[in-house]
């Protein structure tokens with residue numbers, strides 16, 4: 001399989017299998033992030049659960065292990081999910097806006113996100129979730145509105161054109177820095193839980 005270079009025509013609508021998309025993404029060199037990371041972190045979980053969580057990008061632990069949300073923020077996310085009766089591998093599929101680690105854990109830049117988003121968009125199409133939880137500003141801004149702020153939008157349901165219910169909330173890493181965000185995140189995930197029970 002050829003690597004996906006920066007300038008190549010990039011039509012992923014012809015890919016109809018999540019594993020095939022994963023294999024293609026692993027070869028991606030569409031942006032500079034790939035040069036500084038260990039590997040592409042595609043995403044994982046139960047693609048048939050109906051619930052998808054989307055974060056910002058891999059951190060150091062995620063880059064090392066090739067899996068999303070496995071560091072401290074990931075452990076906190078696991079705890080949050082457990083508190084509402086969900087187990088991440090059974091009840092969720094988790095991915096990020098960019099699939100390669102930005103150096104120093106900085107937020108991905110607009111060009112990096114633009115190059116990477118086709119992977120996530122096709123991932124969403126193939127998984128076809130009924131509910132998406134956007135974890136943090138980066139996911140909110142690149143998937144909904146570049147001018148949106150998580151502080152204003154969190155806790156309020158949005159609905160995509162295709163009918164997906166979308167809940168923005170704080171990224172678990174933000175909770176690690178500021179525990180005052182714990183209560184609003186708890187309230188947001190309670191809403192997610194109620195909606196998930198309807199699936």
Ligand code: SF4
Pocket residue numbers: 025028029030031032033034040098099100112115116117119
């Ligand atoms: S971040 Fe995304 S677009 Fe950039 S190289 Fe990695 S997979 Fe490709």
